[in-house]
Amino acid sequence: MSASDKAGTGLDEPGDKKPKINLNRVEMPKQSPGERKHNFEEVATGYTVEMAMEEARRCIQCKKRNCQQGCPVNIDIPDFIRSLQQGDVESASRILKSKTSLPGICGRVCPQELQCEHACSLNKKGAPIAIGRLERFIADWERMEGAVSTPEIAPSTGKCVAVVGTGPSGLTVASDLAIRGHRVTMFEALHVAGGVLMYGIPEFRLPKEIVQREVQYVASLGVDIRLDTVIGINYSLDELLNTKYHAVYLATGAGLPQFLRVPGENLNMIYSANEFLTRTNLMKAYLYPEYATPVKMGKRVAVIGGGNVAMDSARCAVRLGARDVYIIYRRTRQEMPARFEEVENAEEEGIHFHFLCSPTGFISDGRNNVAAMELIRMQLGEPDASGRRRPVPIPGSEYVLDVDTVVVSLGTSPNPLLASTTPDLETSRRGTVIVGEGGRTSKARVWAGGDIVSGGATVISAMGEGRLAASSMHAFLSDSKR
Amino acid sequence: MKEVVRMFPITAHEHLAPKVHRMTVKAPVVAEKARPGQFVIVIVDEKGERVPFTISGWDTAAGTVEFVYIEVGKTTRQLAALKAGDELAHFVGPLGIAAQVDYFGHVVAVASGYGISALVPILRAYREMGNSITSILQAPDRERLFGREELEAVSDRLILAVGERGEEMATSATRPLRKLLGNHPREPLHRVVVMGSICLMRVISELTRPHAIKTVVHLTPLMVDGTGMCGACRLSIKGANRFACVHGPEFDGHEVDGWDVLMARRCTYADTSVHQQGFQCRGCSQW
Ligand SMILES: Cc1cc2nc3c(=O)[nH]c(=O)nc-3n(C[C@H](O)[C@H](O)[C@H](O)COP(=O)(O)OP(=O)(O)OC[C@H]3O[C@@H](n4cnc5c(N)ncnc54)[C@H](O)[C@@H]3O)c2cc1C
Numbered sequence: 001m002s003a004s005d006k007a008g009t010g011l012d013e014p015g016d017k018k019p020k021i022n023l024n025r026v027e028m029p030k031q032s033p034g035e036r037k038h039n040f041e042e043v044a045t046g047y048t049v050e051m052a053m054e055e056a057r058r059c060i061q062c063k064k065r066n067c068q069q070g071c072p073v074n075i076d077i078p079d080f081i082r083s084l085q086q087g088d089v090e091s092a093s094r095i096l097k098s099k100t101s102l103p104g105i106c107g108r109v110c111p112q113e114l115q116c117e118h119a120c121s122l123n124k125k126g127a128p129i130a131i132g133r134l135e136r137f138i139a140d141w142e143r144m145e146g147a148v149s150t151p152e153i154a155p156s157t158g159k160c161v162a163v164v165g166t167g168p169s170g171l172t173v174a175s176d177l178a179i180r181g182h183r184v185t186m187f188e189a190l191h192v193a194g195g196v197l198m199y200g201i202p203e204f205r206l207p208k209e210i211v212q213r214e215v216q217y218v219a220s221l222g223v224d225i226r227l228d229t230v231i232g233i234n235y236s237l238d239e240l241l242n243t244k245y246h247a248v249y250l251a252t253g254a255g256l257p258q259f260l261r262v263p264g265e266n267l268n269m270i271y272s273a274n275e276f277l278t279r280t281n282l283m284k285a286y287l288y289p290e291y292a293t294p295v296k297m298g299k300r301v302a303v304i305g306g307g308n309v310a311m312d313s314a315r316c317a318v319r320l321g322a323r324d325v326y327i328i329y330r331r332t333r334q335e336m337p338a339r340f341e342e343v344e345n346a347e348e349e350g351i352h353f354h355f356l357c358s359p360t361g362f363i364s365d366g367r368n369n370v371a372a373m374e375l376i377r378m379q380l381g382e383p384d385a386s387g388r389r390r391p392v393p394i395p396g397s398e399y400v401l402d403v404d405t406v407v408v409s410l411g412t413s414p415n416p417l418l419a420s421t422t423p424d425l426e427t428s429r430r431g432t433v434i435v436g437e438g439g440r441t442s443k444a445r446v447w448a449g450g451d452i453v454s455g456g457a458t459v460i461s462a463m464g465e466g467r468l469a470a471s472s473m474h475a476f477l478s479d480s481k482r
Numbered sequence: 483m484k485e486v487v488r489m490f491p492i493t494a495h496e497h498l499a500p501k502v503h504r505m506t507v508k509a510p511v512v513a514e515k516a517r518p519g520q521f522v523i524v525i526v527d528e529k530g531e532r533v534p535f536t537i538s539g540w541d542t543a544a545g546t547v548e549f550v551y552i553e554v555g556k557t558t559r560q561l562a563a564l565k566a567g568d569e570l571a572h573f574v575g576p577l578g579i580a581a582q583v584d585y586f587g588h589v590v591a592v593a594s595g596y597g598i599s600a601l602v603p604i605l606r607a608y609r610e611m612g613n614s615i616t617s618i619l620q621a622p623d624r625e626r627l628f629g630r631e632e633l634e635a636v637s638d639r640l641i642l643a644v645g646e647r648g649e650e651m652a653t654s655a656t657r658p659l660r661k662l663l664g665n666h667p668r669e670p671l672h673r674v675v676v677m678g679s680i681c682l683m684r685v686i687s688e689l690t691r692p693h694a695i696k697t698v699v700h701l702t703p704l705m706v707d708g709t710g711m712c713g714a715c716r717l718s719i720k721g722a723n724r725f726a727c728v729h730g731p732e733f734d735g736h737e738v739d740g741w742d743v744l745m746a747r748r749c750t751y752a753d754t755s756v757h758q759q760g761f762q763c764r765g766c767s768q769w
């Protein structure tokens with residue numbers, strides 16, 4: 001602590017000698033790669049109180065509040081850090097929770113390096129304040145203390161709202177509207193609430209207990225969560241609107257896996273990342289046979305793709321006992337959409353990266369199991385619509401890589417189930433739902449947000465869109481003429 | 483705090499034949515929308531696997547759904563140990579697209595294993611459209627013959643194809659079918675529907691192909707979510723990838739162009755033995 005004392009709080013009286021800013025952040029303890037390769041426990045173990053205080057003290061409390069503007073849900077970051085500096089974690093928690101109901105999740109999985117931390121004034125000179133780690137610390141502290149604060153709930157408005165999908169976007173809308181006194185019912189197709197937070201992001205990055213805590217918190221606000229219920233099957237959207245619900249929020253995510261469409265892609269032991277991750281995380285195949293669902297995997301695993309989902313798949317494969325794990329990505333390290341931190345973690349865990357190559361086919365072992373894949377080398381050409389340089393195949397550069405398991409992680413698009421049963425819901429060519437201001441869809445009394453609108457983005461943007469939609473829905477529901 | 487988990491009570495559990503059982507479950511939301519040929523996904527307890535079963539009957543008024551299952555592995559053995567009054571942790575459905583039902587004329591139905599019971603709602607619907615139905619019931623032996631009366635009740639004619647002690651399982655239904663095909667088109671077959679092992683569905687599809695008689699099969703690849711999210715159930719239909727759980731499970735048997743791959747994928751977790759009745763590996767092209 002003493003070192004940070006010297007660094008100053010940035011709150012010193014004017015006239016004092018200008019405090020020296022500490023440009024190095026407090027490192028967060030992690031399990032060593034050798035250790036964590038063999039378990040599904042959380043990789044980063046979180047700050048202690050002392051570490052959190054020390055890190056908070058680095059904040060100079062600048063007037064500009066760039067960090068807050070960098071946050072998609074506009075969390076009052078300088079204020080909660082200030083409370084931390086004063087040693088008041090409880091008020092820090094209150095400040096945090098006034099803008100996000102899922103701090104334990106955001107603190108762990110948000111790409112802070114592109115948002116708040118990127119905007120941090122210290123970022124120009126040295127390491128930005130570790131805002132994500134502090135957020136996580138506060139959420140974990142509250143959980144440990146067991147003193148979960150619940151906000152005051154407005155008197156019942158008598159209005160009913162249906163929220164379809166229990167991912168971060170749906171949970172945000174449900175809690176926002178429940179707090180404002182509306183009766184909220186959530187519908188979830190799976191047997192567990194939480195969306196990608198449960199079935200996609202692995203335990204070692206986001207413990208499922210934390211997600212379930214947040215789900216319980218939303219339920220404690222009076223939200224009714226109906227699992228095992230598929231909208232589009234058990235109830236159509238029109239049925240919801242024509243029965244008791246005054247408004248509906250669609251947050252069904254982007255769950256439809258994309259495939260490469262190359263020969264041999266259906267061979268046995270070729271998984272979509274969704275299947276591989278669902279078996280491993282949601283169904284807990286890493287605890288098989290205690291949990292009944294298995295996941296079959298060989299020794300040489302290729303993961304195709306360069307996003308967070310690919311990193312998660314590769315790192316699950318390591319933990320499930322693969323000997324060699326390859327990431328196959330058609331551009332270079334610079335273009336990889338995965339978070340830098342996760343790429344680094346993956347490298348530390350011994351995952352091999354093959355850049356500038358793309359699969360052109362899969363070869364069978366003679367019994368329809370995958371035995372190898374054929375790849376072609378790529379080079380970067382002109383920038384494409386996304387601004388990244390387009391990979392172009394180099395003719396004659398094909399080569400073969402022996403693998404016995406493949407995980408295809410090329411991204412997802414919205415599941416067409418809901419849109420196909422709702423003809424008057426306007427969607428794009430990619431299957432995403434088209435929305436206007438406040439998340440309103442083309443269909444009356446229906447709002448949408450999260451991955452079903454963006455086609456796949458982040459937890460925090462899914463929450464941010466939920467927050468805006470909740471305000472718009474509340475305004476609609478409060479309009480007495482309705 | 484609200485109770486998030488809701489259970490699904492078993493209202494009846496009946497033993498039909500060795501390792502074959504019928505389970506009736508209270509699930510009003512599922513019963514409300516059930517149609518012939520759709521399926522449910524069951525999870526026995528919080529550590530359980532998501533396991534699909536074809537709906538063999540339902541009662542909308544009572545809010546119950548039933549399915550017939552064969553004990554083959556962990557989950558089905560667990561199910562077999564449950565009694566009426568016990569509860570299932572999860573029960574989702576009705577999943578998949580309902581069977582196509584229309585007036586076709588003379589329909590031949592080939593049923594084996596759980597298909598004997600699971601075909602009944604489809605045949606009943608065919609019948610209501612005025613079709614005439616010849617059913618071929620395949621069983622490995624007399625002892626394991628079940629569901630005869632139910633099938634008879636929805637058929638104009640029932641042919642028994644009972645193999646000797648499980649020998650030549652996949653082929654025993656083919657004999658009577660060959661005979662019927664021999665009389666075609668004098669006594670025409672307008673449609674064939676098969677529900678049984680993948681081998682049987684494949685063999686029957688190949689038999690009818692030269693006669694160009696539309697043959698629908700009910701495919702059962704491995705599934706995880708059953709809602710189109712994981713792609714475990716993908717298969718190739720006329721060169722295009724389809725998900726059995728949302729585009730099927732009913733497909734035109736003549737349009738399936740990846741039978742070998744489908745069977746390999748289906749056997750991912752079977753390793754060396756597949757114990758399912760009507761799914762004998764002997765002579766299977768895969769192994
Ligand atoms: C493996 C993986 C890793 C990721 N890592 C990160 C990360 O590190 N940081 C980050 O910010 N983002 C990450 N993301 C992205 C992030 O998880 C998503 O952007 C976010 O979860 C989207 O939230 P959502 O609420 O829109 O939908 P989802 O979380 O997808 O939830 C949708 C829910 O709706 C349910 N549903 C679907 N259809 C129906 C229906 N018809 N009826 C009822 N329910 C239905 C689904 O079962 C699901 O539970 C990752 C995604 C994946 C897959």
Ligand SMILES: Cc1cc2nc3c(=O)[nH]c(=O)nc-3n(C[C@H](O)[C@H](O)[C@H](O)COP(=O)(O)OP(=O)(O)OC[C@H]3O[C@@H](n4cnc5c(N)ncnc54)[C@H](O)[C@@H]3O)c2cc1C
Nearest residue numbers: 534535536550551552554555556557558596702704752756
């Ligand atoms: C759409 C669909 C409808 C089905 N309808 C029925 C039904 O009405 N009655 C019934 O008894 N079975 C049905 N099945 C098969 C049933 O799902 C499996 O028998 C069940 O999953 C086995 O679970 P288990 O844990 O007991 O066996 P496991 O221990 O998981 O496996 C035992 C054996 O069963 C095989 N098996 C595993 N999963 C499947 C599967 N999805 N389909 C077929 N075999 C599998 C394995 O290859 C293995 O050899 C259906 C499958 C699908 C996909």
Ligand code: FES
Nearest residue numbers: 708710712713727
């Ligand atoms: S079972 Fe997952 S997509 Fe069909």
